[in-house]
Amino acid sequence: MVEFSLWDILRNLLLAARWTVVLSLIAFVGGGLVGLALLVARTTPSLWLQKAVGAYVQLFQGTPLLMQLFLAYFGLALLGWDTSAWTSAAVALTLYSSAFLTEIWHGCVKSIPLGQWEAAKSLALNFGEQLRHIILPQAARVAIPPTVGFLVQVVKGTALASVIGFVELTKAGTMITNATFKPFVVYSMVGLLYFALCYPISRYARSLESRFHAHSH
């Protein structure tokens, strides 16, 4: 039997952690783009659009991410797409992130005083211009700390992609456990690697938040 040293385990986990990072970035950036489109739809005066985006958010926040991953995995196959674990994980996590990000940002837009909208309108700016030049720049300042904080949730969310067979950190941990029969050591290392990824982001988000509060008081 092949003996695995601690370094062998750690090295293989680190190699797999790359895919955790890549998937997180895809979901975060993709979710940001879709979330921004949803945000614009939600701030338009159309009541119908507002309700539709609200229902979208409720749908993704009220069901388990694991179900969303399974539905993407089996649903895309039903539509006749090629369903690699890659595409389904990327699609599911992107939609999931978009729902949370649009909700976070919606709160930030709502925190901008109504007078700003009225002032923008009185300058004869149209809806797109009001949003682009007046509202979003102010909302973005409020939005940065919680958005960075949400990135931690995305990184942790990618761990569920292991269940549909995407080989990232958690899946690699399971595979290495099956080869080494050392679950205690392997899952401790997996946990610590996630911690190494997430803790700095959490700290950064918190420092942004306190800096923001210091400015606004």
Add this chain to the structure above:
Amino acid sequence: MGIQLDFAAVLVEWPLLAKGVAWTLGLTAVSAALGVMLGVACAWVRTQGPAWLKPGVGAYVELIRNTPFIVQLFFIFFGLPMAGVRLSAEWASVIAMVVNLGAYSAEIVRAGIEATPRGQLEAALSLALSRVQTFTHVVLPPALQRVWPALVSQIIIVMLGSAVCGQISTEELSYAANLIQSRNFRAFEAFIVAAALYLMLSMATRASLNWLGRRWLFGGRRG
């Protein structure tokens, strides 16, 4: 290309789904009660507890909040037996959920405690209440009331997270959906039904916990 969906094949397995819903609700109820208690204890330590306990509790909270639930669950279920702690899938699930909720609710409750007006503490002091009495009678009830909506949201997040427990063969709702799709190969329909049930569960849980908070926990008190 036509897509044929057959929900009847899934719904006919309703006893399995009902059992899954019961397990999900049971796991959530137990871990919500214990997890919030653990959270309150940790929040107490972090705000006014003994100094020697603070670093340990702080490390626990940060460690749990910065690692995925599924890894915590696998560590408890697969890892701990190597250290001599052997748990059934159900117990491992409950413990993982309690430990997880404990860390998140510690931070939530702490925020509520830190918002206590200074005058309240001085008033308690002038009434000669002990430190413990001050905490349980003066600080904690309004703090919990303040953060109740956030706690309810976190309990729902933990309930949705419990879908992962099916991976270690706890027979909750997602496990039932998996079992059904392995019997009739109607995977998409099975997970649609399960997702719809989860959605209903989270709406019902939010409504009833909000009601519980208003009616029973903080009924006579004014915020």
